[in-house]
Amino acid sequence: MAIIELTDVHKTFMKAREAVEVLMGIDLGVEAGDFVALMGPSGSGKTTLLNIIGGLDGATAGEVVVADANLDALSSRELARWRARTIGFVFQFYNLLPVLNAQRNVELPLLLTKLSGKQRRRNAQTALSIVGLDDRAGHKPGELSGGQQQRVAIARAIVADPPILVCDEPTGDLDRENAEEILDLLRILNRDHGKTVIMVTHDPKAADHAKRILHLDKGKLVQEVAA
Amino acid sequence: MFAQVFEVTVMNLKNLPNRLGSSSVIVVGIGGVVGVLVAILAMASGFQSTLDRGGDPQRAVVLRGGSDNELSSFMNTETINVVASMPGIVEASPELYMVADVPKRSTGTDANLIVRGVSPDAFTLHDEVVIVEGRRFVPGRGEIIAGRGAHVEFAGIDIGNSVKLRQSEWTIVGIFEADGSAYESELWVDLPVAQSAFRLDGGASSMRLRLDSPERVDELAERIESDPRLDLELFGEVEFFARQGGGLTNTIRTFGYAVAVIMAIGAVFAALNTMYAAVVSRTVEIATLRALGFGAFPVVVSVMIESMALALLGGVLGAAVSYFGFNGYTVSTLSNASFSQIAFDFAVTPELLRDGLVWALSLGAIGGLLPAVRAAVLPITVALRGE
Numbered sequence: 001m002a003i004i005e006l007t008d009v010h011k012t013f014m015k016a017r018e019a020v021e022v023l024m025g026i027d028l029g030v031e032a033g034d035f036v037a038l039m040g041p042s043g044s045g046k047t048t049l050l051n052i053i054g055g056l057d058g059a060t061a062g063e064v065v066v067a068d069a070n071l072d073a074l075s076s077r078e079l080a081r082w083r084a085r086t087i088g089f090v091f092q093f094y095n096l097l098p099v100l101n102a103q104r105n106v107e108l109p110l111l112l113t114k115l116s117g118k119q120r121r122r123n124a125q126t127a128l129s130i131v132g133l134d135d136r137a138g139h140k141p142g143e144l145s146g147g148q149q150q151r152v153a154i155a156r157a158i159v160a161d162p163p164i165l166v167c168d169e170p171t172g173d174l175d176r177e178n179a180e181e182i183l184d185l186l187r188i189l190n191r192d193h194g195k196t197v198i199m200v201t202h203d204p205k206a207a208d209h210a211k212r213i214l215h216l217d218k219g220k221l222v223q224e225v226a227a
Numbered sequence: 228m229f230a231q232v233f234e235v236t237v238m239n240l241k242n243l244p245n246r247l248g249s250s251s252v253i254v255v256g257i258g259g260v261v262g263v264l265v266a267i268l269a270m271a272s273g274f275q276s277t278l279d280r281g282g283d284p285q286r287a288v289v290l291r292g293g294s295d296n297e298l299s300s301f302m303n304t305e306t307i308n309v310v311a312s313m314p315g316i317v318e319a320s321p322e323l324y325m326v327a328d329v330p331k332r333s334t335g336t337d338a339n340l341i342v343r344g345v346s347p348d349a350f351t352l353h354d355e356v357v358i359v360e361g362r363r364f365v366p367g368r369g370e371i372i373a374g375r376g377a378h379v380e381f382a383g384i385d386i387g388n389s390v391k392l393r394q395s396e397w398t399i400v401g402i403f404e405a406d407g408s409a410y411e412s413e414l415w416v417d418l419p420v421a422q423s424a425f426r427l428d429g430g431a432s433s434m435r436l437r438l439d440s441p442e443r444v445d446e447l448a449e450r451i452e453s454d455p456r457l458d459l460e461l462f463g464e465v466e467f468f469a470r471q472g473g474g475l476t477n478t479i480r481t482f483g484y485a486v487a488v489i490m491a492i493g494a495v496f497a498a499l500n501t502m503y504a505a506v507v508s509r510t511v512e513i514a515t516l517r518a519l520g521f522g523a524f525p526v527v528v529s530v531m532i533e534s535m536a537l538a539l540l541g542g543v544l545g546a547a548v549s550y551f552g553f554n555g556y557t558v559s560t561l562s563n564a565s566f567s568q569i570a571f572d573f574a575v576t577p578e579l580l581r582d583g584l585v586w587a588l589s590l591g592a593i594g595g596l597l598p599a600v601r602a603a604v605l606p607i608t609v610a611l612r613g614e
Contacts, residue, residue: 056518056607077522084520091611095515099241111230112520156519 003163003196004030004053009062011048011219022048024219026062032163035190035197037210044216046200047168053198054166055083067163084112088157088195090186092169094149096141102128102152103137109160127155130193131185147178154185158195165189167199171206183209231521235529240536242509249501253534254541256494257590260487261545261583266553267483268582269573274560275476277571280408282465284441286352289434289451292458296471297324297433302459304429309456310436315443320349321431323421327392327414330382340381341413342371342392344421344431352437356410361386361401366417369424372401374411376570379557384414395424409468412570435464475560491590498594502534506598513602514610523603530602534595535588542587549583550575 011023022045030036038046051057052064055071064071067086074082088109089095096105106124115123128134131151141149150170157165167186171179187209189195199210207213215223243250289310294300302321311319323344328337347366350356364370373384383390390397397416405411422428438444441463448461462470506513513526554575 051608054518056611080517080520080522083518089515089518091515095511095611097238097512097515099238108234108516109519111234 001032002029003032003034003067004028004198005063005065006053007063007065009049009052009059009064011045011052011057012060022219023052023059026219026221028214028221030196030198032196033190033194035187035209035211036199037207037213038198038200038216039202039204039207039213040216045219046216049216050166050168050198050200053164054087054089055079081112084109084160086162086164088154088160088162088165090150090153090157090165090167090170092172094141094146094153094173096149096152096156098141101138101140102133102144102155105141105152106155106159108156113160123159124155127159128152130158130189131155145178146174147181150174150178150182151185154182154189158189158193163194164196164198167197169200169202171201171203179203179206228522228525231525232528232532235516235521235525236532238512239505239509239529239533242505243533243537246505246508249504250537253494253498253501253537253591253594254544256497257538257541257587258545258548259541260490260494260590261542261587262549263490263545264483264487264586265546265549265575265579265583266573267486268480268579269549269553269575270558271476271479271483272576272579273571273574274479276574277407277409277411278468278471278476279465280406282463282468283355283437284444284463284465285438286464287436287438287444287447288462288464288467289436289459290432290462292452292460294460297322298326300324300432301427301430302432302434306457306459307431307434309454310434310451310459313447313450315439315447316436317439318348318352318437320346320352320435321418322349322433322435323418323425323427323430324432325393325421325425329384329390331380332382333380335382338381340377342421343410343413343415344418344425345415346418349415349418349435352435353405353410355406355408356403356415357405358401358403361399364400364415364417367420368417369395369397369420370400371397371414371416372403373399374413374415374570375402375404376411376557377414378402380412380570390414393425407572409471409571436461487586491586494590495594498534498538498591499597501537502530502595502598503601505533506530506602510602510605510610511613514605514607517603517607518611526603527599530599531592531595534598535591538587538591538594539584542584545587546575546580546583550580 006026006028009023009026012019012021026049038049040046052059053066069082103124106127107120110120110123125134128137131154133148133151136144136148171182174182183206186197190197201207213225214221290300291302307321325342326339327342329340330336331338364372378384384399386399386402388399390399444463451457451459451461553573556573557570
């Protein structure tokens with residue numbers, strides 16, 4: 001059963017009063033529990049497609065149905081609530097809040113739930129344990145390595161137990177060893193925890209961890225490879 | 228929702244130490260506005276309070292018809308006797324009101340100082356007058372008792388000194404206080420000696436009356452004004468002092484608000500600039516929160532709370548500087564009603580401090596609103612790129 005269903009999706013930006021079509025008729029289906037890598041040259045529309053799937057941006061035309069929700073039909077407030085429930089984001093530069101320690105960073109998505117403070121702390125601890133950083137809960141991002149920060153970001157992405165993880169170049173800022181650890185972690189989350197993972201990457205070795213690799217070029221899906 | 232607002236606000240406030248320089252622009256700017264506003268309004272408040280304190284609802288002032296101040300009023304002995312014998316009057320004090328040139332301590336230049344000739348009965352009627360140094364003048368002698376304000380503001384107004392008033396020598400023998408009222412800006416002398424020295428035999432400028440009840444004021448005013456033998460007007464003392472000070476008090480207040488508004492415009496721009504910078508420096512953080520599902524409202528509220536917290540800090544500092552720098556500070560000014568100097572203390576009242584803080588919070592809210600809205604409406608995908 002498809003958890004992500006895109007039909008004839010177009011996205012156009014206005015640049016210097018000129019319309020630039022970034023996505024041109026994307027049709028895509030992703031089954032629940034899949035691990036998809038999106039590859040392609042710069043400007044091919046990978047991140048735009050990822051943002052549309054994650055509900056951060058809207059399509060100019062076409063239909064986007066993710067986790068049974070037609071995203072075009074949601075107001076910005078409904079979309080924010082939907083993201084909180086459905087999507088876990090992992091960014092290239094981690095996007096942790098520097099003034100909060102790892103525990104508080106991981107707790108952030110749970111502030112949008114009705115969980116008690118005690119339950120929030122417990123869930124955050126569990127998420128940190130899953131990524132192997134329960135002993136670093138009190139550290140602020142500046143006190144952690146790049147790989148550790150990305151693990152905290154992954155813990156934040158999974159703490160509210162969303163079905164889909166949206167990862168934008170999650171290893172783009174890491175050395176090979178740390179990158180492998182992060183990719184292994186994503187694979188475990190996909191395999192053992194049933195998370196559907198959509199990952200944008202330039203790195204073929206990173207893409208090899210996915211079950212499927214999709215290539216975009218000039219706004220179109222041009223190739224699909226089973227990894 | 229509250230947890231969201233709280234968490235985002237805590238994050239913003241924890242970020243403040245990283246932005247001490249820019250944040251202090253808001254604190255200092257709004258602190259300056261509040262400090263100046265409170266100080267100027269404290270001047271108006273102190274001046275009006277000084278005049279108000281002289282007013283007793285059971286006392287009345289009688290002036291010549293058409294005179295709105297004691298300086299331009301005069302009445303003869305016969306008139307004084309007619310008034311003093313009217314029913315409802317408990318005590319009557321004819322008083323001679325003159326102005327003398329005396330140098331001010333602060334500038335050395337001559338300024339008008341009120342000299343009030345009073346009879347011994349005046350001390351019963353003006354029961355707020357208390358000798359705090361020296362002694363009362365002896366009737367029949369050229370002696371002066373000086374109000375505390377006159378003593379502080381005018382050169383040579385010290386016990387034991389001789390003062391030359393209109394060609395005659397007077398000796399200062401005492402200092403009095405009068406509950407902080409405008410009487411403290413005056414010199415008091417014996418009425419008959421003053422009448423003789425100033426060649427005003429038998430007359431007085433005004434009368435102070437103590438009535439048997441405050442309700443008697445209107446009745447007596449009507450009686451005096453309708454008496455064909457008299458060309459006089461009677462005012463309740465409270466109303467009299469309010470009229471004396473109203474013009475100047477309003478002028479000071481208007482000036483204070485005008486200065487504050489001009490400064491406030493500058494402070495709002497400073498706040499806007501600082502908060503825009505704060506929002507820009509946290510664009511990615513705010514966008515991340517919004518990507519995670521935080522709504523626009525907590526973002527707007529948290530940015531505004533930060534702006535208002537900084538403004539409140541500025542307001543507290545400004546109010547504190549104003550309070551510790553000016554409260555109780557004695558100055559004198561020319562009363563446009565009496566053409567003489569009235570000494571008064573700046574009065575930084577709790578109401579003024581409250582108003583100052585309300586101003587600070589308002590400026591903080593105005594300064595924070597636009598940056599807050601920007602933070603909330605910037606497209607998440609754009610903001611995540613730090614643009």
